[in-house]
Amino acid sequence: MSAEVKRHVAIDLGASSGRVAIGTIQDGKLSVNVVHRFANGGVPVQGRLYWDVLGLWKEILHGLRLAAQHGHIHSVGVDSWAVDYALLDEHDLLMDGVHHYRDPRTGGVMDDCLNVLPRSAVYASTGIQFLPFNTVYQLVAHERQAPGILNRACQLLLVPDLLHFWLSGRRATERTNASTTQLYDPREDAWSAPVITAFGLPPVLFPDIVPAGTVLGEVTPAVAQETGLTSTVVVAPATHDTASAVAAVPAVGNDWAYLSSGTWSLVGVETLSPVVTPEALQYNLTNEAGVNGTTRLLKNVMGLWIVQECRRAWGSPDFAQLYADAEAAAGGPLVDPDDGRFLHAGLDMPQRIQAYCRETGQAVPATPAEITRCVLESLALRTAEVLLQLEDVTGRMISTLHVVGGGSQVRFLNQLLADTTGRRVIAGPVEATLIGNLLVQAEASGSIPAGSLRSVVLQSEALDTFEPTTAVPSQRLALFAQLGRAQPLHS
Numbered sequence: 001m002s003a004e005v006k007r008h009v010a011i012d013l014g015a016s017s018g019r020v021a022i023g024t025i026q027d028g029k030l031s032v033n034v035v036h037r038f039a040n041g042g043v044p045v046q047g048r049l050y051w052d053v054l055g056l057w058k059e060i061l062h063g064l065r066l067a068a069q070h071g072h073i074h075s076v077g078v079d080s081w082a083v084d085y086a087l088l089d090e091h092d093l094l095m096d097g098v099h100h101y102r103d104p105r106t107g108g109v110m111d112d113c114l115n116v117l118p119r120s121a122v123y124a125s126t127g128i129q130f131l132p133f134n135t136v137y138q139l140v141a142h143e144r145q146a147p148g149i150l151n152r153a154c155q156l157l158l159v160p161d162l163l164h165f166w167l168s169g170r171r172a173t174e175r176t177n178a179s180t181t182q183l184y185d186p187r188e189d190a191w192s193a194p195v196i197t198a199f200g201l202p203p204v205l206f207p208d209i210v211p212a213g214t215v216l217g218e219v220t221p222a223v224a225q226e227t228g229l230t231s232t233v234v235v236a237p238a239t240h241d242t243a244s245a246v247a248a249v250p251a252v253g254n255d256w257a258y259l260s261s262g263t264w265s266l267v268g269v270e271t272l273s274p275v276v277t278p279e280a281l282q283y284n285l286t287n288e289a290g291v292n293g294t295t296r297l298l299k300n301v302m303g304l305w306i307v308q309e310c311r312r313a314w315g316s317p318d319f320a321q322l323y324a325d326a327e328a329a330a331g332g333p334l335v336d337p338d339d340g341r342f343l344h345a346g347l348d349m350p351q352r353i354q355a356y357c358r359e360t361g362q363a364v365p366a367t368p369a370e371i372t373r374c375v376l377e378s379l380a381l382r383t384a385e386v387l388l389q390l391e392d393v394t395g396r397m398i399s400t401l402h403v404v405g406g407g408s409q410v411r412f413l414n415q416l417l418a419d420t421t422g423r424r425v426i427a428g429p430v431e432a433t434l435i436g437n438l439l440v441q442a443e444a445s446g447s448i449p450a451g452s453l454r455s456v457v458l459q460s461e462a463l464d465t466f467e468p469t470t471a472v473p474s475q476r477l478a479l480f481a482q483l484g485r486a487q488p489l490h491s
């Protein structure tokens with residue numbers, strides 16, 4: 001490799017695993033070398049659910065040590081899931097564990113908050129979908145659990161911001177993730193004073209907001225010593241993993257939507273500005289910040305989490321086999337994947353699906369294959385519904401659905417998506433999050449021309465196309481639309 005080719009390192013933290021990867025650009029193409037993979041997941045303690053941030057930090061240091069052995073690393077940046085945060089005291093010490101957004105502590109909190117400041121006012125200020133685990137409701141829950149903690153805290157840092165602080169010593173919140181908190185006003189590009197005031201949150205907690213691509217500073221001497229990195233800068237990528245994934249969608253034109261498919265199914269389009277209209281509120285669509293001033297107008301659909309949790313209950317059979325068996329199984333029963341009962345962790349996930357089918361008068365899927373098929377068909381139908389909502393609020397016609405992320409490897413789901421939505425599905429890249437993270441760093445460091453992220457992805461990645469073959473009967477769409485939505489996670 002020639003001396004001037006820069007090495008960038010992406011630290012990509014997902015809900016069930018993390019990766020450290022080196023990216024380099026040569027002849028307009030990105031090469032990715034994953035140097036370290038590790039497991040992640042919730043840690044249950046006394047009825048609460050936490051993330052093991054210290055364990056993640058240890059894995060990150062190990063990954064950086066391995067990366068440093070490949071030669072000089074120009075930059076490093078972290079992305080992760082959204083909404084979760086750490087509180088730091090006046091000595092920069094962690095004041096509590098980092099709670100997992102699936103921690104049941106937020107039960108009922110969102111409804112209480114919306115009695116104080118109505119939905120319409122929260123939405124007008126933030127444009128963010130109502131999800132019970134948004135940072136704002138987690139903070140109110142935290143204060144209820146540990147009265148006074150918010151006033152004792154000096155700083156709130158979202159998970160990637162905490163890791164950037166430990167890497168560089170700089171405290172800041174990167175905008176794409178800040179937007180997911182429901183505490184950020186996209187039109188002002190600032191924390192939302194009305195929301196912060198209404199819920200009694202101390203404004204001093206919230207750090208400066210910086211855009212993706214900001215150079216935060218060099219790695220600290222302690223990190224340099226621990227890892228062998230020298231003169232490496234920490235660059236904030238799009239720290240919300242979904243924003244990184246969307247940045248790497250290999251799309252051209254304007255008639256496409258994306259599905260970032262993994263633990264969550266994030267279904268959306270990219271817009272030039274937030275769409276904060278009564279219709280968007282009615283559909284509970286969210287306006288999260290994207291890279292380079294774009295907006296990610298999308299909806300969270302529960303995603304493959306439901307299958308992951310069932311698989312845990314079934315003793316972790318091979319995923320590929322489970323999906324192959326699902327393809328061969330009889331389909332039929334459907335669930336609303338966004339029913340609130342599917343949000344929380346639990347080894348009774350298969351029984352929750354069966355109970356849903358029983359309650360709605362459908363056949364009850366019995367085997368792992370039948371249950372998995374039920375979830376995949378339901379996810380495809382929910383995706384179809386959301387695409388119609390997106391077309392409705394934007395006035396756009398969506399002819400192509402780009403499926404990126406780990407879930408894009410599930411060929412059976414890709415075909416179901418094509419058939420159910422009636423749209424062409426283009427699958428890949430699988431590593432969209434890592435790629436988006438690396439390309440934002442590359443853009444900030446001058447390794448690629450500004451605004452060329454998607455063309456680099458198109459040059460670098462092989463994609464798979466799935467055309468709609470068997471149209472899904474309209475009765476099936478109607479049946480899905482009529483399913484009981486007794487406990488919606490969001491409406």
Ligand SMILES: C[C@H](O)[C@H](O)[C@@H](O)C(=O)CO
Nearest residue numbers: 081082083101241242264
């Ligand atoms: C809570 C989820 O993490 C979040 O809404 C989703 O956007 C995500 O980050 C998936 O990784």
